[in-house]
Amino acid sequence: MTAESQLISGKSVRSLIRRGLLPALSIALDGEFSKRLFDILFSLTVLIVFSPVYLFLMLLIALSSPGPVFYVQKRMGRNFKPFGCIKFRTMVPNADEVLYEIMETSPRLRQEFRKNFKLKRDPRITWIGRFLRMTSLDEFPQFLNVLKGDMSVVGPRPVVYEELERYGRHAERVFSIRPGITGLWQVSGRNDIPYPRRVQIDIYYVNFRSFIMDLWIVFKTIGVIIFPKDNGAY
Numbered sequence: 001m002t003a004e005s006q007l008i009s010g011k012s013v014r015s016l017i018r019r020g021l022l023p024a025l026s027i028a029l030d031g032e033f034s035k036r037l038f039d040i041l042f043s044l045t046v047l048i049v050f051s052p053v054y055l056f057l058m059l060l061i062a063l064s065s066p067g068p069v070f071y072v073q074k075r076m077g078r079n080f081k082p083f084g085c086i087k088f089r090t091m092v093p094n095a096d097e098v099l100y101e102i103m104e105t106s107p108r109l110r111q112e113f114r115k116n117f118k119l120k121r122d123p124r125i126t127w128i129g130r131f132l133r134m135t136s137l138d139e140f141p142q143f144l145n146v147l148k149g150d151m152s153v154v155g156p157r158p159v160v161y162e163e164l165e166r167y168g169r170h171a172e173r174v175f176s177i178r179p180g181i182t183g184l185w186q187v188s189g190r191n192d193i194p195y196p197r198r199v200q201i202d203i204y205y206v207n208f209r210s211f212i213m214d215l216w217i218v219f220k221t222i223g224v225i226i227f228p229k230d231n232g233a234y
Helices: 003-018 032-049 051-064 095-105 107-116 127-135 142-148 161-174 195-208 211-226
Strands: 070-076 082-088 152-154 180-182
Touching: 032 051, 032 142, 032 152, 032 211, 051 082, 051 127, 070 161, 082 142, 095 107, 142 152, 142 180, 152 211, 161 195, 180 211
Parallel strands: 152 180
Antiparallel strands: 070 082
């Protein structure tokens, strides 16, 4: 499904709410308190139910290469407040040094990285890291960020400081809410979408978000994890 059709689906959801074809309760659940309550309950449930998977992945990461199991990167949160975004480590321990060498020796990869802040065939990624990224399981520890209040289960994609300029005059609006573990961008093709389109998707979510839309995105995310082929993750 294309990003355009995903947005159309989102519009359809809101149309159903306006026409009264979905329970009125869904509208009442759109408030800040309700979203935060859902975030906490959902995150606790996932962390408890899937704790055996969590521990097994930690073991595989530890065996794949030397270094810490987790990787914490500074990302921009609500109202531009930076926070430490927690992920499972998917790269070699000296990833920053390898990236510097790539930037110096490969103009093509340097251009690709500056365009998307990612490399499609990143030589720094470990064997287990490639699987974690393909299935989006590398973001599993971010449920801890949700419990801390840095993130939401569903929201705009968390970005590094250097990406803020891509949002232009819309940055203040997009970052007026918590970034999400998943979101409309994540279920619309992810890194296969050009960056300007990603920004449009985040803007759309912020302007038209609802509890029903969040549930729809969560269910779509489950499908991406179970059937990771061609989901745009790398």
